[in-house]
Amino acid sequence: MEQTDFSGRAAQLDAQLAELDLTDRLALASRLGNAVFTTSLGIEDQVITAAIGLARLPINVSTLETGRLFAETVALIAETEERFDLSIKRYVPEQGDIDAYAAQYGLNGFYESVEARHACCHVRKLKPLAKALEGAQIWITGLRRGQSGNRATTPFAEYDADRNLLKINPLADWSLDQINAYVEREAVPVNPLHARGYPSIGCEPCTRAIKPGEPERAGRWWWENDEKRECGLHVHEAASAIPQPA
Numbered sequence: 001m002e003q004t005d006f007s008g009r010a011a012q013l014d015a016q017l018a019e020l021d022l023t024d025r026l027a028l029a030s031r032l033g034n035a036v037f038t039t040s041l042g043i044e045d046q047v048i049t050a051a052i053g054l055a056r057l058p059i060n061v062s063t064l065e066t067g068r069l070f071a072e073t074v075a076l077i078a079e080t081e082e083r084f085d086l087s088i089k090r091y092v093p094e095q096g097d098i099d100a101y102a103a104q105y106g107l108n109g110f111y112e113s114v115e116a117r118h119a120c121c122h123v124r125k126l127k128p129l130a131k132a133l134e135g136a137q138i139w140i141t142g143l144r145r146g147q148s149g150n151r152a153t154t155p156f157a158e159y160d161a162d163r164n165l166l167k168i169n170p171l172a173d174w175s176l177d178q179i180n181a182y183v184e185r186e187a188v189p190v191n192p193l194h195a196r197g198y199p200s201i202g203c204e205p206c207t208r209a210i211k212p213g214e215p216e217r218a219g220r221w222w223w224e225n226d227e228k229r230e231c232g233l234h235v236h237e238a239a240s241a242i243p244q245p246a
């Protein structure tokens with residue numbers, strides 16, 4: 001399918017999507033072009049996978065199997081496939097990249113510096129993400145405004161100039177209460193770690209439970225001081241600015 005220029009359409013689509021319910025938002029996204037939803041198996045993403053599966057929407061569901069996920073997250077992939085009768089495509093990092101990273105920084109070098117952490121996320125997440133999005137025109141995400149201050153202005157539709165994609169965030173305006181109600185109503189399987197104090201779940205060595213009253217994403221890369229820390233999937237960093245393992 002030819003790449004479409006969506007750069008001028010995001011604002012119009014944003015207003016259109018705001019008027020729709022979740023299923024209709026996803027259905028509209030699927031009609032715009034080749035659509036890929038990348039799931040982290042977090043609770044928001046489980047809601048989107050459920051909506052795609054229940055409505056049998058033509059959207060490719062993919063996940064980045066970084067090699068450092070919690071066992072509970074890995075188990076949830078198969079459970080979700082079975083529950084919604086769909087397949088979730090796994091994208092894994094290149095072994096050569098992992099070896100090069102380990103040689104330069106050490107396997108767990110991400111604790112030592114922001115540079116090493118970004119390099120690990122680049123190898124285990126950003127490069128596989130680029131593969132998952134190859135040929136896609138629409139990228140669907142589970143970003144929600146309430147997840148962090150950093151995401152407070154998340155639109156329903158935005159143009160990702162770095163990837164020349166239209167990014168659709170169909171849960172942008174959902175509250176956590178709405179998410180929980182949907183999960184209950186549709187019997188959506190969720191990661192058991194959520195009930196153990198992990199509202200946001202990433203790789204095992206980089207995620208810990210939060211204390212009552214802490215922001216939802218406080219348990220991610222907790223040792224870093226930057227309040228806006230992210231893995232780079234949803235912040236536009238020039239590839240050349242991301243330190244590369246040798």
Ligand code: SF4
Nearest residue numbers: 110120121124203206
């Ligand atoms: Fe590596 Fe941690 Fe990023 Fe996962 S979250 S890719 S383990 S630095």
